[in-house]
């Protein structure tokens with residue numbers, strides 16, 4: 001008996017839902033008509049005074065059972081959705097979004113194709129540039145492994161002002177010299193918008209570090225030059241904030257952007273940061289940009305670099321970044337997590353034997 005009653009009531013609800021659906025869409029069409037008239041008269045589509053009046057009317061007429069505040073909230077959502085409907089669909093979709101560009105952004109750095117499905121790139125090098133000899137030793141190993149991209153920090157934004165801050169421009173000069181000698185492309189972090197123009201002469205990829213992910217002036221400066229940019233996810237940035245940071249660069253005209261997941265801050269202390277591994281396929285779904293994983297900073301642990309790199313490749317990353325130092329124990333930064341040359345060779349051999357590297361698997365998420 002009770003079930004029959006529920007069925008009958010549900011039937012009524014279905015009818016009401018149908019009516020609401022029709023009414024909401026009918027309403028939207030009228031809002032669109034008003035929008036078109038406003039456009040011809042050069043008027044603003046959004047009218048807060050008119051919206052206030054309607055909310056007041058709801059308040060006057062409401063006899064419950066809903067609270068007026070609840071109804072006002074629902075109606076405000078309807079106003080908002082109706083206004084959004086009028087926006088140019090293209091304006092809403094970010095330039096970096098898959099909606100805007102379904103195919104992957106693919107570009108070349110020093111003969112290395114970045115962002116093509118089934119092709120992965122490794123970036124290796126020391127955390128910080130300490131000397132010519134140190135960088136050259138790593139470059140030799142990187143080259144021997146058949147890699148084409150060398151990293152090295154010249155400007156080091158450190159947590160403590162008393163920690164090694166990097167060699168600055170001198171560091172960039174060392175990187176350039178080594179890169180030329182070993183025919184490698186170099187990637188290095190720039191922290192000051194004023195240094196971007198100068199850096200372009202020395203480096204092949206501008207890195208924007210996690211701490212600067214929302215340094216909007218820096219993002220704009222990086223968007224105004226003709227150099228690929230590797231943008232790291234901020235320490236506590238959501239995926240949406242990360243995507244918007246990339247949009248800052250691309251909206252300035254530079255579409256060669258690599259997104260780099262580097263772990264986020266959580267309560268977990270077993271690793272330096274928590275590698276948000278599923279951000280990789282999410283970023284690949286939401287954007288058309290190449291997505292890399294920095295296994296060094298996300299884990300902060302040498303023993304986790306290999307499994308994290310394999311996980312990154314397995315889940316669809318376009319590349320992996322890993323730190324290598326000739327003698328990590330004496331490194332001026334990140335000594336607990338850099339690989340020495342032997343460890344790096346083993347790491348690369350394991351990766352190459354894993355079946356995960358540069359396989360063309362049409363079912364992998366990177367083939368979207």
Ligand SMILES: C=C(O[C@@H]1C=C(C(=O)O)C=C[C@H]1O)C(=O)O
Pocket residue numbers: 030031034035045046047048050051054078079080082083
């Ligand atoms: C429809 C209009 O334009 C906008 C949309 C509104 C709505 O959805 O009801 C209300 C006010 C404006 O923000 C209007 O001015 O009446």
